[in-house]
Amino acid sequence: MIIFKKEVDAVFDRDPAARSYLEVVLLYAGLQALVMHRIAHALYRMRVPFLPRLLSQVSRFFTGVEIHPAAQIGDGLFIDHGMGVVIGETSVVGKNVTLYQGVTLGGTGKEKGKRHPNIGDNVVIGTGAKVLGNITVGDNSYIGANAVVLKDVPPNATVVGVPGRITRQDGKKIDRLLDHIHVLDPLMQSLEDLEERVKDLEKKLK
Template sequence: MSERKLREASIRAVDPVWSAIRDEAAAMAAAEPLVASLVHEVILHHDSLEAALSYRLAQKLGDTELPQMLLRELAEEAFAQDPEIGVAVRADIVAVRERDPACHRFIDPVLFFKGFQGLTAQRVAHSLWRADRRDLALFIQMRMSERFSTDIHPGARIGKGVMIDHAHAIVIGETAVVGDDVSMLHDVTLGGTGKADGDRHPKIGVGVLIGAGAKILGNITVGAHSRVAAGSVVLQDVPPCKTVAGVPARVVGDAGCAHPSHSMNHNLRD
């Protein structure tokens, strides 16, 4: 077997998500010549998902104040220093592919979906925030808010396997915590209730589903595997495995299934 084929087999064995993305990129380039240069530039010219994402984020967020090359280096450094970012973004890609009926390929979030791109940018900014490079982290927050309409503070802690669908007008505050396997739609706010400092933002449990337009405010907890109905305003703790709805939100029933963030079922009648 040639050296190239051995390398490809190794990639498939250790990194199936990246392998699938490369296969899809090659198919895209063959099927649509007008996007061939894009997929070569963003995907096929790189040896890892981390390198490809660093390049894509730099394309999207770079400007005259912080050029693309510097942003790319910052992102690559963050991925290298914190391997958990790479684990999280792979889980995020799989989550989007499995939960979003508009996503038909693993490559789609990387190239086209601002929810995934904004979340990945926040993961890089969070690494800078923890390294006390906070001005750079805030710059990335500003740019991802401008470019992706996702205003996620770099101090927020976001788990892996998270899907932000559509992603328009997402706001997540500095002390918010989002657990693994959470799904949320557009126009969601995880905010505070005033101008007090300190721990002031929501804590979202594992596997929670948050509907479009929901506002969850204050240092409260949304229990694991619960649902927050679209348009709800949540001001108090939510028990695990329940559905809340209304303004202000109240418990209206059970969550409807064991994994609401995977089922994406927003129908309260169920």
């Protein structure tokens, strides 16, 4: 398991509930799914038939996480809780990415070829979010819980809502331990700005 040290370290770095090495290795489904994927992916690249998909389905049965063996995943991925996470065949996931439960990196139809997203480094994707199609999510970005992302996301951005709307956190890198409650919503910001303008106009009319 020492060869998966970066993934184990990611758990301790990003999950305050992690208590011991043994607990993380034996009880963290996200880590177990990732280890199984590394094996399945290696076999897939060796063009071994059938077995990679079998391993991915066995992993899905035991962990609730479905990762296609062809998906390319960088070091330091942390899948928190894991249940319901789906990573499609042509997905490319960068380094130090965090995925919360129920995240889907999926396609948008029956097209062939590259049809799943590219996720940059240090990206956080919140609970239940769907990132769909051959799009790119830039480095250091944050996808809010239950957002549906169908278009490219620039680096250092936050995306919220359905469909996903992009806002920026003052151009700063998003903290991987971001408080999910305090995420800027561009629509709400616009409404609040409009409300302030209406109040100013009412004052001037009086």
